[in-house]
Amino acid sequence: MSKTATSFYYPNRIGRIVLLALEEIIGRSGVNAVLNLASLTGYINNYPPHNQDLHIPSEHISRIQSVLEEAYGPRGGRGIALRTGRACFSYGLREFGPQLGLTDLAFRLLPLPVKLKAGSQTLAGLFNQFTNQRLRLEIDDKNIFWHIERCPLCWQRQTADPACHLAVGLLQEALYWIGSGKFFNVEEKLCIARGDETCTIVVTIQPALSTPICHSERSEESPPAWGMLRRTPSWRSVPGKNAPQHDRPE
Ligand SMILES: [Zn+2]
Numbered sequence: 707m708s709k710t711a712t713s714f715y716y717p718n719r720i721g722r723i724v725l726l727a728l729e730e731i732i733g734r735s736g737v738n739a740v741l742n743l744a745s746l747t748g749y750i751n752n753y754p755p756h757n758q759d760l761h762i763p764s765e766h767i768s769r770i771q772s773v774l775e776e777a778y779g780p781r782g783g784r785g786i787a788l789r790t791g792r793a794c795f796s797y798g799l800r801e802f803g804p805q806l807g808l809t810d811l812a813f814r815l816l817p818l819p820v821k822l823k824a825g826s827q828t829l830a831g832l833f834n835q836f837t838n839q840r841l842r843l844e845i846d847d848k849n850i851f852w853h854i855e856r857c858p859l860c861w862q863r864q865t866a867d868p869a870c871h872l873a874v875g876l877l878q879e880a881l882y883w884i885g886s887g888k889f890f891n892v893e894e895k896l897c898i899a900r901g902d903e904t905c906t907i908v909v910t911i912q913p914a915l916s917t918p919i920c921h922s923e924r925s926e927e928s929p930p931a932w933g934m935l936r937r938t939p940s941w942r943s944v945p946g947k948n949a950p951q952h953d954r955p956e
Pocket residue numbers: 854857858859860861869870897898899905
């Protein structure tokens with residue numbers, strides 16, 4: 707895969723996480739169909755290796771997002787991307803947990819607002835350090851603004867509405883986990899694909915009083931335990947869609 711000056715990249719292991727997470731939601735056959743439609747057949751049964759090489763072009767990540775909407779419809783595609791983002795966080799925590807330091811006792815004992823801000827800064831730092839994605843945080847008393855200045859999810863797309871649902875799902879799950887089971891409103895307010903300067907996702911620091919719709923399928927579950935990296939079984943299928951065929955490839 708040759709690099710061009712205008713392309714930006716994710717490391718192989720993040721590309722791998724995205725495909726493994728997507729597979730949790732739509733199954734291996736679903737992933738294969740999406741990769742076919744996206745003309746990315748090179749990844750079929752050949753997920754990127756587990757290394758840090760910057761070989762996954764933003765175009766590939768973006769094309770997968772747009773094919774999800776084409777194949778499953780705008781609402782269906784959005785739901786799958788959100789769930790994929792949540793699953794990505796679980797994989798990411800396994801991959802980057804020690805670097806994130808989110809499981810350290812000292813971090814765990816911080817007051818919630820401090821934990822949210824510190825956790826967000828750590829997460830943003832990870833993307834800035836290990837990927838070509840560029841993230842800038844802006845924090846005030848009520849909100850954390852995630853300004854994505856170079857976004858692989860909507861790279862070279864043009865949409866009427868914000869389109870970076872995978873990032874929203876990832877943040878939802880990250881904050882649910884950092885907040886020891888509390889829910890936070892997470893909404894993409896601006897999107898480069900819609901003509902905005904940045905993709906900006908706004909997180910309300912005050913936990914939501916009621917469980918948001920996007921988490922309703924998990925309302926019966928207990929909050930995640932610290933230090934316990936578990937998979938949430940209810941993500942594993944989308945109503946009416948293919949159930950995953952197996953746990954994970956390889
Ligand atoms: Zn975007």
